[in-house]
Amino acid sequence: MNTSDIMNLALEMSGCKNIPDDSEIYVEGDNIKKVLFGIDMTNADIYMAKSAGYDAVINHHPLSCSTRAYNVFLENIKLMVNAGVPEEYARKAVEDKYEALKITASTKNYDEVVSAAKLVNMPLLNIHQPLDEIGRKIMQDAIDDILKENPEAVLDDIVKGLNGISEFQRARTKIEILMGNGKSKAGKTFFAHGAYTNGGYDIANTCFECGINTVLYIHIAHPDYKRLKNENKGNLIVTGHIASDCVGINPFIKKLEALGIEVTGINGII
Ligand SMILES: [Fe+2]
Ligand SMILES: [Fe+2]
CATH class of the missing domain: 3.40.1390 (Udp-n-acetylmuramoylalanyl-d-glutamate--2,6- Diaminopimelate Ligase; Chain: A, domain 1)
Structure with a gap:
């Protein structure tokens, strides 16, 4: 499998049609057999993956895509409407926090972890909404x-x-x-x-x-x-x-394992 195959598997399992704004492939990789998986991976985890012979790192929470990930908050409208909330009320309910998340998005150093993975050429992706x-x-x-x-x-x-x-x-x-x-x-x-x-x-x-x-x-x-x-x-x-988070992550890990990929979970994978 390559990094796109891994992302597509998550989309397929979740019913998401496209890669959402809170998920991204940062460093592409092929022939992935051994994966290190975490929820909030750090630069140290990237280096550990490299030195321990992993072929890719998968993170749950948004990394560099945090600059636009707040758009996914609008999905709450659909969830609320499906639960019976009238659409105009659901739209109103997301307005304030959406604005707060959008403004806060520019405060972060979005390059952390991703730049380290690029430096040591460690395939890296984060998959958030599909697993949630x-x-x-x-x-x-x-x-x-x-x-x-x-x-x-x-x-x-x-x-x-x-x-x-x-x-x-x-x-x-x-x-x-x-x-x-x-x-x-x-x-x-x-x-x-x-x-x-x-x-x-x-x-x-x-x-x-x-x-x-x-x-x-x-x-x-x-x-x-x-x-x-x-x-x-x-x-x-x-x-x-x-x-x-792990309720959604673990079925995906099981699927990767069934496809012959060895997965080690750290940093929040319980
Ligand atoms: Fe999550
Ligand atoms: Fe989370």
């Missing part, structure tokens, strides 16, 4: 199955069901109910994930106001949580960043 989309489907399907079997399911049932996914059993973090409690009825439940980053206050608030009872994020900033908690319009569950 794989994870989102797995977690939303698990929730939908619980609610299909028992429409009266409570938050404890949702957490218990998600804990059946092996990544959550291995993680150091725990799935946490931040709003509502274990006995609260889950009702209409939406896992907002796979659109660059969490939707913060506005997306959860809009969901609550549009009839969604329970929102799940993989992480949330404390000020957003405090604001939502003060207003207390619905239930909020946070599943943990690394564990939840």
Whole structure:
């Protein structure tokens, strides 16, 4: 396989048609048999890959494409509409954070890691949204199955069901109910994930106001949580960043292995 084959496999598995703005091939490579895979790889990891004889490095989070990755945040509109939020409300809900992400994008040194990989000629790509989309489907399907079997399911049932996914059993973090409690009825439940980053206050608030009872994020900033908690319009569950990212990453790693590629996971691959 070459680096394009690897990217295309992720697109195919996730149902993405094109390479999204938060994913990119930076250093192309052919005949890849041994891959080092991480969530936030560093220059040291690149050098380690080179000295240990790896053929390519795959990173999850955006690297140099962080200068345009914020565009993927707009995918939240589609996710919300699919969950039943009217489109005009969904569009309004992404506006503020989209602007914040866009402005913040210019603060970063986007060249880190990529320039090191170019210097030592280590094939390098990052795959973000496609793998998050794989994870989102797995977690939303698990929730939908619980609610299909028992429409009266409570938050404890949702957490218990998600804990059946092996990544959550291995993680150091725990799935946490931040709003509502274990006995609260889950009702209409939406896992907002796979659109660059969490939707913060506005997306959860809009969901609550549009009839969604329970929102799940993989992480949330404390000020957003405090604001939502003060207003207390619905239930909020946070599943943990690394564990939840790995729910989408590990099926992709398994597929690469099935295709004969040896994969070593470090730096967040649990
Ligand atoms: Fe992710
Ligand atoms: Fe992530």
